Amino acid sequence: xxxxxxxxxxxxxxxxxxxxxxxxxxxxxxxxxxxxxxxxxxxxxxxxxxxxxxxxxxxxxxxxxxxxxxxxxxxxxxxxxxxxxxxxxxxxxxxxxxxxxxxxxxxxxxxxxxxxxxxxxxxxxxxxxxxxxxxxxxxxxxxxxxxxxxxxxxxxxxxxxxxxxxxxxxxxxxxxxxxxxxxxxxxxxxxxxxxxxxxxxxxxxxxxxxxxxxxxxxxxxxxxxxxxxxxxxxxxxxxxxxxxxxxxxxxxxxxxxxxxxxxxxxxxxxxxxxxxxxxxxxxxxxx
Amino acid sequence: xxxxxxxxxxxxxxxxxxxxxxxxxxxxxxxxxxxxxxxxxxxxxxxxxxxxxxxxxxxxxxxxxxxxxxxxxxxxxxxxxxxxxxxxxxxxxxxxxxxxxxxxxxxxxxxxxxxxxxxxxxxxxxxxxxxxxxxxxxxxxxxxxxxxxxxxxxxxxxxxxxxxxxxxxxxxxxxxxxxxxxxxxxxxxxxxxxxxxxxxxxxxxxxxxxxxxxxxxxxxxxxxxxxxxxxxxxxxxxxxxxxxxxxxxxxxxxxxxxxxxxxxxxxxxxxxxxxxxxxx
Numbered sequence: 054x055x056x057x058x059x060x061x062x063x064x065x066x067x068x069x070x071x072x073x074x075x076x077x078x079x080x081x082x083x084x085x086x087x088x089x090x091x092x093x094x095x096x097x098x099x100x101x102x103x104x105x106x107x108x109x110x111x112x113x114x115x116x117x118x119x120x121x122x123x124x125x126x127x128x129x130x131x132x133x134x135x136x137x138x139x140x141x142x143x144x145x146x147x148x149x150x151x152x153x154x155x156x157x158x159x160x161x162x163x164x165x166x167x168x169x170x171x172x173x174x175x176x177x178x179x180x181x182x183x184x185x186x187x188x189x190x191x192x193x194x195x196x197x198x199x200x201x202x203x204x205x206x207x208x209x210x211x212x213x214x215x216x217x218x219x220x221x222x223x224x225x226x227x228x229x230x231x232x233x234x235x236x237x238x239x240x241x242x243x244x245x246x247x248x249x250x251x252x253x254x255x256x257x258x259x260x261x262x263x264x265x266x267x268x269x270x271x272x273x274x275x276x277x278x279x280x281x282x283x284x285x286x287x288x289x290x291x292x293x294x295x296x297x298x299x300x301x302x303x304x305x306x307x308x309x310x311x312x313x314x315x316x317x318x319x320x321x322x323x324x325x326x327x328x329x330x331x332x333x334x335x336x337x338x339x340x
Numbered sequence: 341x342x343x344x345x346x347x348x349x350x351x352x353x354x355x356x357x358x359x360x361x362x363x364x365x366x367x368x369x370x371x372x373x374x375x376x377x378x379x380x381x382x383x384x385x386x387x388x389x390x391x392x393x394x395x396x397x398x399x400x401x402x403x404x405x406x407x408x409x410x411x412x413x414x415x416x417x418x419x420x421x422x423x424x425x426x427x428x429x430x431x432x433x434x435x436x437x438x439x440x441x442x443x444x445x446x447x448x449x450x451x452x453x454x455x456x457x458x459x460x461x462x463x464x465x466x467x468x469x470x471x472x473x474x475x476x477x478x479x480x481x482x483x484x485x486x487x488x489x490x491x492x493x494x495x496x497x498x499x500x501x502x503x504x505x506x507x508x509x510x511x512x513x514x515x516x517x518x519x520x521x522x523x524x525x526x527x528x529x530x531x532x533x534x535x536x537x538x539x540x541x542x543x544x545x546x547x548x549x550x551x552x553x554x555x556x557x558x559x560x561x562x563x564x565x566x567x568x569x570x571x572x573x574x575x576x577x578x579x580x581x582x583x584x585x586x587x588x589x590x591x592x593x594x595x596x597x598x599x600x601x602x603x604x605x606x607x608x609x610x611x612x613x614x615x616x617x618x619x620x
Contacts, residue, residue: 233345
């Protein structure tokens, strides 16, 4: 029968897609090659100088700031994502569920500029928060929440929240209700069930979600650019500044590689934790 | 006895804390969008809150922006909107065009190859956007490529491929090979069987993929921020150049159009893939 997938036919069908992804792969290899170039502005020879040049207090601070902000944003996002996932699953009406899904999903998809406008209107010196507080006489001078770490943190939590909620929703769906019912019938309180049964069962899903959120936040660029006002030098911004005013292309490439290594390391570590946790869950289930 | 993650009655502090945190999450997600929408109806030309009076002033301003004389240069709002739409349409066409045959082969072919290919096509999703932007910029600049609009199209295609392929694959999964065999035994050529039987059955998934490509490409900022030039620039870049000076309410009105378009598109995707796959 001619419907059999022969090798040439399979190749012909997948070739267009492979060509479409080729520039991406090429760009990835190119930036790696650039990061070990002997020259700053073109690829010439091999050298680890770009990496050595990054060992400055300035770049170190940038890496530390990136890790710190990404970590705090991840913790905050997870704190809100778990309750949101519970709420999403417990909603009975399909309309309410769909509306909540869209509300959570929108920040990830919507034009980041629109969201930045929103935060500026909310938190800016003459924004909603400041004028409300002032009209109640709580503060006299506006408090500055934008163009510093607070603003960036809020933006990061907002945009990464959907990445946390949806994996947790599918993890919660996988929990068998029998465990919860057993704990409840033995007289455990809601908090007790949450910490002793639900969270341990969810742990693989939680680690997975947290690692995605962390990687996303660590490589954030638009949020620190728009809400940090360049004063919050996360790695994305630092790398851009190497390119744009400084024309240190090989340095930017090397810094980019470091950013990739950092996020990959975190994701691999989380994958390892996930495996440990899910083995534990399986053992508990088997018992 | 029924036990829920979120007790409907009782539950005391547990229920309270869970609902409080969930509310915080909803507020953080939605407040910026809500405030932008409210302020776009303000009658004043500053951004003080709450607006003293409501008007459609800024909406007529947006229309004026689009119809005024100097609107035809590439950096104007009209030029960048046209570029944005053009990029999105090309990206939609290319990504869907290449993903349909690939999804067909992966669904019919070897399982191991499928796993590897799916992994390969997920890569753009996990790769940091800012690095991707710099990488494409380095390639384009140091090789001195004259790409025109393709400067932006090529990276966007890579970006949307994971979403389009996933939708096409889940659309293929329900289509059994017997349908094709039936068509062929009735005298259709294998290609005709794909075109007339398989593709129509994939329609919902293909449409969902198309819309995903449109949403992502139209809203993309980070990569475009590195790749735009004086001649080729998109709407988000134009909006960025406006924020740099000061926030003026007509951009808010424009933002509301974008918000509405995005919400409509997401609702459409949600309907198309309802129950078959999760959005992410």
